[in-house]
Amino acid sequence: MRNETIAIHAGYEPEATTHAVAVPIYQTAAYAFDSADHGAALFNLEAEGFRYSRIANPTSAVLEKRIAQLEGGVGALAVATGQAALHFAFVNVADHGGNIVSVPQLYGTTHTLLSHILPRQGIIGRFAESDRPDAIEKLIDENTRAVFAETIGNPAGNVCDIEALARIAHAHGVPLIVDNTVATPILLKPFDYGADIAVHSLTKFLGGHGTTLGGAIVDSGNFPWAKYADRFPAYNKPDASYHGLVYAERFGRTAYIERARSVYQRTMGSVLSPFNAFLLLQGVETVALRMERHVENARKVAEFLREDSRVAWVNYTGFPDSPYYPLVQKYLDGNASSLFTFGIKGGMEAGKTFYDALKLITRLVNIGDAKSLACHPASTTHRQMSAEQQRLAGVLPETIRLSIGIEHVSDIIEDIDQALEKACRSARLEAAE
Ligand SMILES: Cc1ncc(COP(=O)(O)O)c(C=O)c1O
Numbered sequence: 001m002r003n004e005t006i007a008i009h010a011g012y013e014p015e016a017t018t019h020a021v022a023v024p025i026y027q028t029a030a031y032a033f034d035s036a037d038h039g040a041a042l043f044n045l046e047a048e049g050f051r052y053s054r055i056a057n058p059t060s061a062v063l064e065k066r067i068a069q070l071e072g073g074v075g076a077l078a079v080a081t082g083q084a085a086l087h088f089a090f091v092n093v094a095d096h097g098g099n100i101v102s103v104p105q106l107y108g109t110t111h112t113l114l115s116h117i118l119p120r121q122g123i124i125g126r127f128a129e130s131d132r133p134d135a136i137e138k139l140i141d142e143n144t145r146a147v148f149a150e151t152i153g154n155p156a157g158n159v160c161d162i163e164a165l166a167r168i169a170h171a172h173g174v175p176l177i178v179d180n181t182v183a184t185p186i187l188l189k190p191f192d193y194g195a196d197i198a199v200h201s202l203t204k205f206l207g208g209h210g211t212t213l214g215g216a217i218v219d220s221g222n223f224p225w226a227k228y229a230d231r232f233p234a235y236n237k238p239d240a241s242y243h244g245l246v247y248a249e250r251f252g253r254t255a256y257i258e259r260a261r262s263v264y265q266r267t268m269g270s271v272l273s274p275f276n277a278f279l280l281l282q283g284v285e286t287v288a289l290r291m292e293r294h295v296e297n298a299r300k301v302a303e304f305l306r307e308d309s310r311v312a313w314v315n316y317t318g319f320p321d322s323p324y325y326p327l328v329q330k331y332l333d334g335n336a337s338s339l340f341t342f343g344i345k346g347g348m349e350a351g352k353t354f355y356d357a358l359k360l361i362t363r364l365v366n367i368g369d370a371k372s373l374a375c376h377p378a379s380t381t382h383r384q385m386s387a388e389q390q391r392l393a394g395v396l397p398e399t400i401r402l403s404i405g406i407e408h409v410s411d412i413i414e415d416i417d418q419a420l421e422k423a424c425r426s427a428r429l430e431a432a433e
Helices: 003-009 036-043 059-072 082-090 108-121 132-140 163-173 246-268 272-283 288-307 325-332 345-357 385-392 409-432
Strands: 075-079 099-102 124-127 145-150 177-178 197-201 215-219 311-315 338-343 373-375 400-403
Touching: 003 059, 003 272, 003 288, 059 075, 059 215, 059 272, 075 082, 075 246, 082 108, 082 177, 082 197, 082 246, 082 288, 099 108, 108 124, 132 163, 145 163, 163 177, 215 246, 272 288, 288 311, 288 338, 288 409, 338 345, 345 400, 345 409
Parallel strands: 099 124, 099 145, 145 177, 177 197
Antiparallel strands: 075 215, 197 215, 311 338, 338 400, 373 400
């Protein structure tokens, strides 16, 4: 099946009892056992089925199957938020003493997770100078447990050379984990290029309506955990927390995602509610159609900004002079992201006046909504970083990040035009004083 069809049908057949066509919301904490033996078989992971909604739930299971199929993976785990997905994805490969080597262009909270929060648990995030594969390779050592990148960085908009990053990670016997939130599997399927694990904030384009938080981890099934038994003992030695289970032996290609569920989801929670899974499924149904319009509208807005004398710079990877243009052709089939940044002439002050003058475009910190959104990263999403970290992440004091929605493009451009005019007028008045 193709993307559009998977997004609507995968993981669900009208269920046997009621023949409900829409995916039912199974709002239940627990599931009845037929007998003591049935309960025991479920707990031993010997029988298929549900036991408690912290571990799995039938509504979320449909979402998991749908996202897994869109990514071309062997399984997925849905969790409460994208951040929870990233947390589980990292601790599922690295223990105390391990490190994760990352590109520097990350969503601010993920940067904080790797640079401040995980180090308190003995897992160190190492940030490369750039997203270039040689910069990543320099930081890998015998304690590295994964290479990490956002396929399209938020907010830098950089497109990572996934094939090259995967080659390097695999040469050192570690998986490549990617956050594919901004690209979505509609624009880019990272497993086709060698990535091993994909993580999503479903809150963004996949959900698509800015109503519901959610996250997912998807397992490609391709990383050979058993081959690197010394580096990944958690997959290859009996797990005392699960009566001696050896994940790589027992689950083979689904070892990573089964371990994420049985170890982290089971003991740490961060569960997606069935109602939120249902809302996210509504969004996923239209993601392919929406992505087309996001991409098309963004191109027109970027072209408008490029031609405008009030604008200092536009960082849009769909322009041939962008250093990422060749990677946009290779990985995104020419479909540059609807998330991009620009700077208005007049620096920080003009940027703030522009931002405050927006009427249709919403001022907030979110991306991937049907609505057009704008954010000033230096004062919000990336404010915990030092100026140097901000620069490496692609954030300047005047940077405005746009997430172009699916409204009529002329309305979006008219709003930007009037806000630019206000910013310019106020700069002219200041200069005259
Ligand atoms: C690329 C990326 N990954 C992860 C997240 C975190 O997702 P959530 O807000 O669902 O926790 C975000 C949030 O903006 C993001 O932009």
